[in-house]
Amino acid sequence: MSELFAGVDVGGTSVKCAIADRNGNVLSEGSIPTNSHDGPHDVLRRIGNYVDSLARGLNVQPKALGMGLPGLVDTRSGITQYLPNLTTHWKNIPAAEILEKQLGYDVRLLNDVRTATYGELVFGHGRGAGALTMMFMAIGTGIGGGIVIEGKLRIGAIGAAGELGHQTIDPTGPLCGCGNHGCLETLASGTALAAEGIRLMLMGLAPALHERVQGNPGLVTAEIMGEVAGQDAAVKQAILHAASYLAIGIANVVVTIHPELVVIGGGVANLGDLLLGRVKEDLQERVGRLFSIDDMKIETSQLGSHAGVLGAIALASRGLPE
Numbered sequence: 001m002s003e004l005f006a007g008v009d010v011g012g013t014s015v016k017c018a019i020a021d022r023n024g025n026v027l028s029e030g031s032i033p034t035n036s037h038d039g040p041h042d043v044l045r046r047i048g049n050y051v052d053s054l055a056r057g058l059n060v061q062p063k064a065l066g067m068g069l070p071g072l073v074d075t076r077s078g079i080t081q082y083l084p085n086l087t088t089h090w091k092n093i094p095a096a097e098i099l100e101k102q103l104g105y106d107v108r109l110l111n112d113v114r115t116a117t118y119g120e121l122v123f124g125h126g127r128g129a130g131a132l133t134m135m136f137m138a139i140g141t142g143i144g145g146g147i148v149i150e151g152k153l154r155i156g157a158i159g160a161a162g163e164l165g166h167q168t169i170d171p172t173g174p175l176c177g178c179g180n181h182g183c184l185e186t187l188a189s190g191t192a193l194a195a196e197g198i199r200l201m202l203m204g205l206a207p208a209l210h211e212r213v214q215g216n217p218g219l220v221t222a223e224i225m226g227e228v229a230g231q232d233a234a235v236k237q238a239i240l241h242a243a244s245y246l247a248i249g250i251a252n253v254v255v256t257i258h259p260e261l262v263v264i265g266g267g268v269a270n271l272g273d274l275l276l277g278r279v280k281e282d283l284q285e286r287v288g289r290l291f292s293i294d295d296m297k298i299e300t301s302q303l304g305s306h307a308g309v310l311g312a313i314a315l316a317s318r319g320l321p322e
Helices: 040-058 095-103 112-123 184-188 190-202 207-212 222-228 233-257 267-271 273-287 304-318
Strands: 004-010 014-021 026-033 064-069 072-074 079-082 106-111 134-139 143-149 152-154 261-265 297-300
Touching: 004 040, 004 112, 004 304, 014 040, 014 304, 026 040, 026 304, 040 095, 064 095, 064 112, 064 304, 072 106, 079 095, 095 106, 106 112, 106 304, 112 134, 112 143, 112 152, 112 261, 112 304, 134 233, 134 267, 143 184, 143 233, 184 190, 184 233, 190 207, 190 222, 190 233, 190 267, 207 222, 222 233, 222 267, 233 261, 233 273, 261 267, 261 273, 267 273, 273 297
Parallel strands: 004 064, 064 106, 134 261, 261 297
Antiparallel strands: 004 014, 014 026, 072 079, 134 143, 143 152
């Protein structure tokens, strides 16, 4: 059997794990609850146990493990610095060392969206593309990103390069979790879009949305808003407004690195042409006089919800980008 690798994608509510070969062929996979309230050491112990159980089921020992984590990670030392959506924020936790002692093989860490970007580069739209320049934007609860220049994922000194959701779009805009005002994340994330949907519903401007969630604001999501956009004009306009903000953020990257490919992932990408159509229109208006938009592809993620765990396999099998 060829060498196998373990991939782990840590989210706020669940942890996806997989065992795969270097080509991304998954032999075993599954998930466990994150339960971050139990603390980082317990979470890491359970991850190690679950990965070990997947490997034992195949009667193999992975050569290395890659893990994507939701926040700032020192990729060289394997220490988590700040994971805002996990209890205690995992400040200065030697996560790689802890798992290496438990499992007995190398562990490599990376920010979760940079990991997904790596997955898209190696196994998705970037597969076989050579010296590709690409940006990846994941739009979900927040907005994350990653940058690939001439076939290399650029992560910066400690793996923090590519925080596309924290571009300032409106300096007088809403307060962001990072402490800044008017970040793209506050204006166009799934959370921001759902908040606008709730406002419209409570003001009586979204009757179809109200009926779809039976008047329960806690059930409103960007995906559900997409379902009723054809019936609620105000909901459709809210989605288009968020898409225009996304176009500004993408345009900022386009004029900086001029990517051949823009990939949009995360749950909000499921809005499809309603979102992407406006993004493409606005992008053409903003940068079309400088660059030929026809030479640049804008696509939804080819890997979908598997981008993170497959990116972790790429990290385990290929190491950190140099």
